[in-house]
Amino acid sequence: MADIIVQAFQQAINLITSGNPEVYATVYRTIYVAGIGTLLSCLWSIPIAVVLGLYNFRGKWFIKGIFNAFIGIPTVALGLLIYLLLSRQGEFGYLHLLYTLNGIAIGQAILVTPIIVSFTANALGSADSQLRDLAKTLGASGFRTNLILIRETIWSMVLSVTAAFNRGFGELGIATIVGGNLLGETRVLTTAIAIEINFGAFDVAMAYALILMLIVIVLALTISLIERVRNEDVSWSKLVFWRGLGGN
Amino acid sequence: MSVNLQLVDLTKKYRDVKALKSVSLELQGNKIIVLLGVNGAGKTTLMRIMAGLEDSDSGQILFNNQNTEPKALRRVSTLVFQKTAMFTMNVYGNLAFGLKIRKVPREEIPKRVEEALQAVRLPEFEKRRAKRLSGGEQQRIALARAFLLDSHVLLLDEPTANLDPNSAIIIEKAIISKKSSQRVIVMATHNLNQARRMADEIVHIHNGEIVEIAKPADFFENPKSEITRKFINGELDF
Numbered sequence: 132m133a134d135i136i137v138q139a140f141q142q143a144i145n146l147i148t149s150g151n152p153e154v155y156a157t158v159y160r161t162i163y164v165a166g167i168g169t170l171l172s173c174l175w176s177i178p179i180a181v182v183l184g185l186y187n188f189r190g191k192w193f194i195k196g197i198f199n200a201f202i203g204i205p206t207v208a209l210g211l212l213i214y215l216l217l218s219r220q221g222e223f224g225y226l227h228l229l230y231t232l233n234g235i236a237i238g239q240a241i242l243v244t245p246i247i248v249s250f251t252a253n254a255l256g257s258a259d260s261q262l263r264d265l266a267k268t269l270g271a272s273g274f275r276t277n278l279i280l281i282r283e284t285i286w287s288m289v290l291s292v293t294a295a296f297n298r299g300f301g302e303l304g305i306a307t308i309v310g311g312n313l314l315g316e317t318r319v320l321t322t323a324i325a326i327e328i329n330f331g332a333f334d335v336a337m338a339y340a341l342i343l344m345l346i347v348i349v350l351a352l353t354i355s356l357i358e359r360v361r362n363e364d365v366s367w368s369k370l371v372f373w374r375g376l377g378g379n
Numbered sequence: 380m381s382v383n384l385q386l387v388d389l390t391k392k393y394r395d396v397k398a399l400k401s402v403s404l405e406l407q408g409n410k411i412i413v414l415l416g417v418n419g420a421g422k423t424t425l426m427r428i429m430a431g432l433e434d435s436d437s438g439q440i441l442f443n444n445q446n447t448e449p450k451a452l453r454r455v456s457t458l459v460f461q462k463t464a465m466f467t468m469n470v471y472g473n474l475a476f477g478l479k480i481r482k483v484p485r486e487e488i489p490k491r492v493e494e495a496l497q498a499v500r501l502p503e504f505e506k507r508r509a510k511r512l513s514g515g516e517q518q519r520i521a522l523a524r525a526f527l528l529d530s531h532v533l534l535l536d537e538p539t540a541n542l543d544p545n546s547a548i549i550i551e552k553a554i555i556s557k558k559s560s561q562r563v564i565v566m567a568t569h570n571l572n573q574a575r576r577m578a579d580e581i582v583h584i585h586n587g588e589i590v591e592i593a594k595p596a597d598f599f600e601n602p603k604s605e606i607t608r609k610f611i612n613g614e615l616d617f
């Protein structure tokens with residue numbers, strides 16, 4: 132057991148340092164689909180979240196409930212649905228998005244919508260009502276008041292968008308079903324791991340898994356570091372790296 | 380001519396709590412009106428309605444003899460909250476916010492902010508993060524922020540509650556210096572001594588009702604209402 136992990140580690144380092152173009156391409160494709168998917172989703176998710184978070188209307192609790200419910204939607208179920216829509220006989224077959232990276236990106240955009248909507252709407256909704264009153268008593272219009280509340284919760288938004296990216300980055304169902312796991316075309320880290328396991332190449336699978344996790348961890352640490360700088364009045368230039376890690 | 384604000388039969392209920400029971404009051408410029416009362420008397424509720432942040436259940440507010448809806452009220456009044464709130468900005472950003480909204484010329488803003496900080500004795504605080512300041516400092520920033528707007532109705536909800544006695548005196552002086560015929564100043568407090576020091580007129584509110592309106596001398600020496608007498612003698616629970 133320990134052997135396999137040590138081997139996998141070496142294999143991972145070999146894979147990363149060997150300059151194998153397919154490895155880099157796979158990493159790039161994974162970042163591309165999750166990145167484009169998340170950005171695309173922001174186009175509609177953030178406005179929906181703003182409406183849900185800052186305005187009151189009848190039936191709002193129900194819509195929020197629906198978005199909450201879909202946060203954990205199984206990716207295979209959504210993948211299947213999108214497959215049917217994008218397949219040649221489907222409504223959107225003419226777009227020829229099946230088995231393409233952009234097809235996966237669109238699927239992931241839909242997948243992460245409930246994450247961005249729910250987290251962002253909650254953050255906006257719980258923005259201190261004192262701040263709303265403050266903006267108003269200082270003369271701000273309703274629109275200006277909303278802008279300031281959005282500004283106050285911008286960091287929560289960054290975190291929800293990051294969570295959305297991570298969800299897309301690590302999902303398998305949509306990438307497999309909509310992307311088809313075509314070598315050199317639509318293979319991403321998760322589908323690469325799945326297929327290497329099928330081949331019995333556990334060490335390669337493990338290597339891909341390590342790369343996947345490494346990227347997720349680096350992203351999370353970067354966000355934490357930015358948060359530290361934001362919260363603590365530490366300027367970037369003064370932020371010695373060990374200090375950032377050491378918590379001192 | 381001095382500005383005036385008239386409250387006519389204002390009522391406000393929160394579920395089954397009657398926070399205000401038919402409050403009527405006439406307020407004029409060039410005076411400090413102290414709204415005095417124990418905790419829970421209804422001071423904050425009344426201030427929020429005067430600020431246009433909340434609507435009353437019934438009754439009306441007249442500003443310069445014109446019936447004024449909450450939205451219009453917000454254009455002439457500014458409230459300094461009992462619980463201080465700061466935007467996640469530096470002090471300068473917090474002070475400049477209202478000026479930018481009022482379309483004060485850009486090049487004038489830094490000077491006005493600087494003066495406002497002088498007035499509350501926090502010079503050179505522009506770059507400090509507002510939320511990192513002490514409670515007392517934040518309260519002074521909140522006052523400076525309201526002073527800057529030169530509103531016709533200045534509402535101060537227990538503005539010195541978190542301040543040490545020295546800072547409180549500074550703030551009291553700053554508030555008094557804001558007296559003008561073009562400004563109605565209302566300050567809520569539960570502090571009898573402060574009311575005595577500052578008020579041109581004391582309005583005693585208890586259980587959502589005004590029980591006494593009097594000049595400080597009369598209020599303390601010759602109260603008409605039994606409740607006020609008890610309050611002055613410290614026989615009402617806070």
Ligand SMILES: Nc1ncnc2c1ncn2[C@@H]1O[C@H](COP(=O)(O)OP(=O)(O)O)[C@@H](O)[C@H]1O
Pocket residue numbers: 393394396397398416417418419420421422423424425
């Ligand atoms: N938002 C609210 N919801 C329910 N009850 C409230 C609310 N605001 C005030 N009250 C109640 O109304 C009464 C008056 O409160 P308030 O105006 O804050 O008094 P004061 O400022 O004089 O201490 C209190 O009994 C308080 O509990």
Ligand SMILES: [Mg+2]
Pocket residue numbers: 419422423424461536
């Ligand atoms: Mg109060």
